[in-house]
Amino acid sequence: MHAFEVLRDPVRRRILELLADGERASGAVAEVIGREFAITQPAVSQHLKVLRDNGFASTRVDGARRIYAVDTSPLRDVDAWLERFRRFWEPKLDTLAAEVARGKRTRT
Amino acid sequence: MHAFEVLRDPVRRRILELLADGERASGAVAEVIGREFAITQPAVSQHLKVLRDNGFASTRVDGARRIYAVDTSPLRDVDAWLERFRRFWEPKLDTLAAEVARGKRTRT
DNA sequence: GCTTCACTTTAGTCTCTACTAATATAATCG
DNA sequence: CGATTATATTAGTAGAGACTAAAGTGAAGC
Numbered sequence: 001m002h003a004f005e006v007l008r009d010p011v012r013r014r015i016l017e018l019l020a021d022g023e024r025a026s027g028a029v030a031e032v033i034g035r036e037f038a039i040t041q042p043a044v045s046q047h048l049k050v051l052r053d054n055g056f057a058s059t060r061v062d063g064a065r066r067i068y069a070v071d072t073s074p075l076r077d078v079d080a081w082l083e084r085f086r087r088f089w090e091p092k093l094d095t096l097a098a099e100v101a102r103g104k105r106t107r108t
Numbered sequence: 109m110h111a112f113e114v115l116r117d118p119v120r121r122r123i124l125e126l127l128a129d130g131e132r133a134s135g136a137v138a139e140v141i142g143r144e145f146a147i148t149q150p151a152v153s154q155h156l157k158v159l160r161d162n163g164f165a166s167t168r169v170d171g172a173r174r175i176y177a178v179d180t181s182p183l184r185d186v187d188a189w190l191e192r193f194r195r196f197w198e199p200k201l202d203t204l205a206a207e208v209a210r211g212k213r214t215r216t
Numbered sequence: 217g218c219t220t221c222a223c224t225t226t227a228g229t230c231t232c233t234a235c236t237a238a239t240a241t242a243a244t245c246g
Numbered sequence: 247c248g249a250t251t252a253t254a255t256t257a258g259t260a261g262a263g264a265c266t267a268a269a270g271t272g273a274a275g276c
Contacts, residue, residue, distance in 0.1 A: 008116040009264080013189070020192055026223060043265055045224055064222045064273045072196040079190055079197075081121070084128050086187070088180040117234080134253055151235055153254055172243040172252045 003074040019070035026066045111182040127178035
């Protein structure tokens, strides 16, 4: 599944925002998301599965809990796709700045 | 419609890539896309409409032709959303470089 | 060892969307 | 004007996917 298809769903985007602030147990995510979007715990679990299956999140077992952490590699793909459009809104960067902005390391 | 919902479709992403290289008539887009994705002209026209309606493209009339140009403002929203995740893959930039990378103008 | 808690998986439904075929509109050309 | 070219719109359909309810799995507590 393509990164943009995963990110299409507002619930999944919100889950990633939560995880960006630090890892959380499935139940903790379900509690917040369930409240914000009025969906059930299984629904949240299904979204977590999509995120897992597509490399957006990883899990760690802690007793009966599953701790989720964000994995940003697919987001980098999105960032890379945007690359070709950035010149439309970052037109005036000089060469060095452009290099840096493009993520090309300037020193080790 | 949210930017990610628009970008979810690979056809629409490809159209934006084409338009990023320069404006094109609807028919020219339909010709390339129709060949690459094996879909009809009306299907491409419908995708162009979605892009128009959501601010990803603008049109100019040229006789019987409609010339499409990319409009990147919604892509900037995507870029902005990615912002909070960038620290995961751009951890070592010094302050100045980070400012530049973030698009905050350093002069003027 | 049974009950409870934390979470996932499955089955079924309903809505949404991308598509084709057909039709409409509107400019150009003979 | 009538035919053709360029493009958009409409109607209808099939498939995808997000949800709920219910059932399954497995660790923890008494």
